[in-house]
Amino acid sequence: MTVLIIGDADRPDSAGESPGRFAARGPQSDAWFDAETDRAVVGWRCVLIGSAADVAVYRERALRAGAEPDEISVVVTPDGALDVYCPVCGTVGPAPPCESCGANLVVSDHVSSRLAARLGVPDAAS
Numbered sequence: 001m002t003v004l005i006i007g008d009a010d011r012p013d014s015a016g017e018s019p020g021r022f023a024a025r026g027p028q029s030d031a032w033f034d035a036e037t038d039r040a041v042v043g044w045r046c047v048l049i050g051s052a053a054d055v056a057v058y059r060e061r062a063l064r065a066g067a068e069p070d071e072i073s074v075v076v077t078p079d080g081a082l083d084v085y086c087p088v089c090g091t092v093g094p095a096p097p098c099e100s101c102g103a104n105l106v107v108s109d110h111v112s113s114r115l116a117a118r119l120g121v122p123d124a125a126s
């Protein structure tokens with residue numbers, strides 16, 4: 001089983017001897033996770049532990065590498081805020097309002113795993 005931990009969350013008992021642990025998502029955690037998915041075989045299981053944004057990024061990465069959704073478990077830690085997708089200008093950033101176009105957005109509960117962001121909806125009241 002592959003266990004990737006981003007941040008300082010506790011290592012689960014099921015993590016085995018060598019979970020990948022990284023203080024933050026970046027090139028090192030990307031390279032480690034890509035190596036894990038490269039050698040994954042049928043029956044591979046993956047546990048992703050980190051902020052909602054971090055687990056969304058690695059879940060999408062695993063799916064693109066050929067994993068099935070039920071092979072991936074996620075544990076979301078409370079640290080880290082998700083960015084917001086602005087449908088007005090198509091950018092992702094902290095919001096509201098959109099840093100790029102200034103649109104006032106209402107942040108929905110929908111999370112895009114591809115973008116690692118919540119969906120913003122233009123505020124009709126503004």
Ligand SMILES: [Zn+2]
Nearest residue numbers: 086089098101
């Ligand atoms: Zn925008």
